[in-house]
Amino acid sequence: MKRQIYMEYRKMWNKITGVAVLAMCAVVILHLFIYLNLQYRAIDSEGQIVEGLASYRALREASEEIKGTMDGTYIRELVDKYNNSFDKSYLKEHRGFLGTGGMTKFMVPNYFINYAYYGAYMSNGNDKIGLEYDFLDSEDEFYKTYKETVKEHLAEVNPYTEEQMNILGKKVDKLNIPYQTGYYQGLANLRAWFVLDYGLIFVVLAFALSGIFAKDYTGGITELTLSSKYGRKNNFNVRWIAGNMFIISIYFIFIGVQLIVNGIIATLDGWNLPAQMFWFECLHNITVGEGILILFGGGLLGAIVIGNIVMLTSIKMKNRKVAVILSAIVVFWILKSKNVYGFSKMFNPANFISDSLLTGYCFVGNMALPYFVIVIIFTVFYVALLWIGIKMSYRKYYID
């Protein structure tokens, strides 16, 4: 069986897959290099403006100064440092600097502090980077304000009941404060471009997997396959497993390219910072790196669901070209309909990479289930349903 799976898996790596994967990698690399080079600039440790790809390394070097644990002493020093900095005076004169891709070492700690004030209305602009708040006088006061803001934020954007808010409130109280801060721009880029280019995987899967059960394709289903002793049962399992292995491979190629290019440009430093530095209202005591791994996990599950939809289309249509067109329409529809509000958006596999995975909860009685658990449950349900659909179609598969 292992040998058979391997042979079926190898068949999927044909010219079509090669061209599609190369095109996907080329687009990802070009997007990252061109946009990150053109869009960004940073204030370095000398107070100079550095533009283009070099700005990330300059920012990382400058950020060494602000690394530390955000306790009372740190916050007081940060306020002094920021108020006397070139960055503050520059931002004051250049409105919109941050909004147009500019970066300063103060972004990470100052945005976190500003979140405590703005809550759900926080955004990354240079009008929300100042440190003139009374609650910064003491560490206790700051974290108390932060926790209250998190509770208000959660209640504002989600329709939680009072009882559910009490349960979440207990989670807020258990957050491991005070937090570490530092540089994580490479990881921020990684997350942003992973989300932006994620749809490319679906396109590759639509083209590469559409022939898996087609009768008009040399690597597809033949009379011989269907009439041999273990043809129907064994061959179906083998193809399905190989198909899923193929999905995982494509996904890892995509992630690999993202990690390598982002690592080269801005490094993956900041992996160990607390997730709250990035996802302010996150209630899990995890690191930024672990948070990104959860998003990657959600992305993999979304790709598996889409891949299985393509396999079902392939077996239903039996014709590779029709399956490609139908799969492309389904993929387009899934991507287009992902922007909805509320919990229903979690039904869409294209949203399995959403930040809600780390910040959202679904309640079953008094049990708060994080969204990433819901995504796992949805994936199991979708894949089981699709597997049954493919299996039933394969039993009745005839070549006329």
Next chain:
Amino acid sequence: MFVSVYHTKINLDRYIVRNTQGIVSDWNENLSEAKEKSRALYLDKDCFIGMQNNENRYGYLNNENISDIISVNYEGKTLEELSEADMESLLQIRSDKINENLMMDSKNNYTDTEIARFMDKAGDLSVISMGYSEGWKVLAENMGGFGILLNIVITVLILPLFGRDSGVQMEELVRSARFGQKRLNLSRILSAYLAATVLYFASMMIYFNILMMPFGFEGGNQPIQSNARVFFSLYHITYLQQFMINLLVGYLGLIFMVSAALMVTIILKNLLASASLIAIFYIMLIVIDQLYVYEINHWFANFMPVHMTEFWHFYTGNELYRIWGRSIPCLNWSIIVSLILSAIFLAIGILVLLRDKICRIYLKKGSDV
């Protein structure tokens, strides 16, 4: 046809006037009233005073259109807040605003001569007629999206011309026939462009007729500045002229994709491999279109079909290209570059098709020496 009907339905729904009790007037009543009350209506002091005295003088829709223009021209002021001096200097304020935008623009770095030329154009507009033209406005709003859809569908349809289908296995036989090379290649290339042309114009005409029918065809001679979205445009053209320009630009975007698809299928030969490359190229263009970076749009996306069919930026962006000391508007330069790129793609495709012949000529020359 399905898309045309769907777009028409969506757009007509926008013309239904509702309040808390439900529908106040349906789209038909709303449009008929606008048609009736917009005869000899001009955007001027009399119009503003008429509206101030009687809110319903020009009907709900004309009221909305005029209020939108007031809002963009007078920086958020409402009709009631306008003084007589404001009303009298409508076009002067428009010119000042255009001038301010040109001076503030940090990306194009306009020279004094360019600004003077733009301002001359701004001064050319002496009166803005507000006659009924809702159908043309809706058409201008939606034909870009339809153009992209057509572009994708037609590109998919022409892919099999040179894309080899492994299931058929007839390519070698066809190629070895008497007319299998030169004449067949020429016929396929010509039929690609011909089919694309016929399909594009036929589909656009169907779309035009279906979309315009409920709105009525009148208003094609109205200036595009009667639409708040292009109020500051320096193109002093009518809606009909705008439609013709958009139609042409959309067609050139299609020619670009047809040429690219021919080149890719000739090189790769495999139908689905070519289709996957074209699909990923489209996704890349769509992502680029969502992320606004001036340099990328200026040097790349402006010549690509997705951004080209986002027609609005041509009329309102005032983007310029400085080529050999001349300032060329974005619309003109996009057309030129897109055509040049299409020709280059086609030439590459033809060279690949003639590869064997070219090699034979070289070998023959070599053996003669």
